[in-house]
Structures are given as structure tokens and as C-alpha cells.
Amino acid sequence: PVALAEGHCFADTHFGNNPRTADLEDVATAVFSHPNLGTVGLPEDRALDKYGNIKVYKSEFRPLKHTVSGSDERSLMKIIVDKATDRVY
Numbered sequence: 001p002v003a004l005a006e007g008h009c010f011a012d013t014h015f016g017n018n019p020r021t022a023d024l025e026d027v028a029t030a031v032f033s034h035p036n037l038g039t040v041g042l043p044e045d046r047a048l049d050k051y052g053n054i055k056v057y058k059s060e061f062r063p064l065k066h067t068v069s070g071s072d073e074r075s076l077m078k079i080i081v082d083k084a085t086d087r088v089y
Helices: 002-015 044-051 064-069
Strands: 029-031 037-039 054-061 075-082
Touching (some): 044 075
Antiparallel strands (some): 029 037
16 A cells, blocks of 8 residues: 555656655554564654653563464564553554
């Protein structure tokens, strides 16, 4: 869907005389490295600048696939929410 949205924006801008860009703020990204990395949404510093009153939850755990395989690799998950409403950013 990201490529489709960018294609629509390109067509609107260049052929429809309606300049616009795709909103990529909430597009997930992944890096297939060791360890794997993934993000979605704003980083903590940008969320703090944009929304001000945030709360950060962190959890470190050992995923089931590593538990079953005997690997001691662990994962970290961080979720940023609005302090007043618990809305996830």
C-alpha cells in the first residue's frame, strides 16, 4: 500500500495539478539483521516534542521461538502512549 499511495501522489502531482505527498509517519520499518529491528510510529524524542505528555512502557522478554530452540536471545519492546488517554503513538 505504501507504493500505491506514493504512486497516487506522484500522479496527482504531475498529471492532476494537485501537489501532495504520502503520509509515511506510521509506516512500519524492519531491518533483517542480527538482532532484527523493527519500528512503527514516532521515536520517543519526537513523540515528546509533538505531544508533550507521554508515558513509555518497556518490556524485555524471551520469545517463544528462542525458548523452544534453547537460544538465550531476548527481545525489547517499547510502547509510547499519551499519559492522559493511553492512546498509543
